[in-house]
């Protein structure tokens with residue numbers, strides 16, 4: 333099953349000229365499988381969510397708001413201001429509608445991979461963390477050492493390291509799910 337989805341995602345992203353995204357999702361999927369094996373989560377679900385998490389990269393930012401409305405997604409003011417934030421939910425819709433993935437755990441992890449969410453499950457935490465380890469920008473992430481050290485303890489602590497980094501670097505513009513997730517993890 334993993335092979336089939338891998339081939340489908342590769343073909344889809346190739347057809348849309350998203351070689352950069354393709355390399356990134358393969359890295360995230362590999363990292364997610366590694367974390368799943370280490371933390372006792374389902375590696376098949378981890379791989380699926382990793383492969384699909386950024387599939388909506390094919391939708392340009394200028395069209396994300398309109399696509400989210402078309403799919404009837406609930407749109408927060410922060411997402412209206414920064415439609416990039418909608419790509420996590422759009423990826424979940426595309427995973428279901430185009431790639432035929434109906435596993436709720438996989439879809440939920442895809443839908444919150446950028447911001448996390450309060451009461452996050454193991455797969456949510458795992459995909460969130462894998463995406464931050466295999467980040468899609470040049471160089472090494474500034475939070476990587478702290479995050480790796482926190483991973484010695486738990487996925488939740490690693491997620492908290494990244495959310496705190498976000499809070500300190502976004503000058504107050506934290507997505508409400510991220511804010512709620514952080515409060516949750518600080519408990």
Ligand SMILES: [Fe+2]
Pocket residue numbers: 385386419420445446
């Ligand atoms: Fe993403």
Ligand SMILES: [Fe+2]
Pocket residue numbers: 356360385386463468
């Ligand atoms: Fe990503």
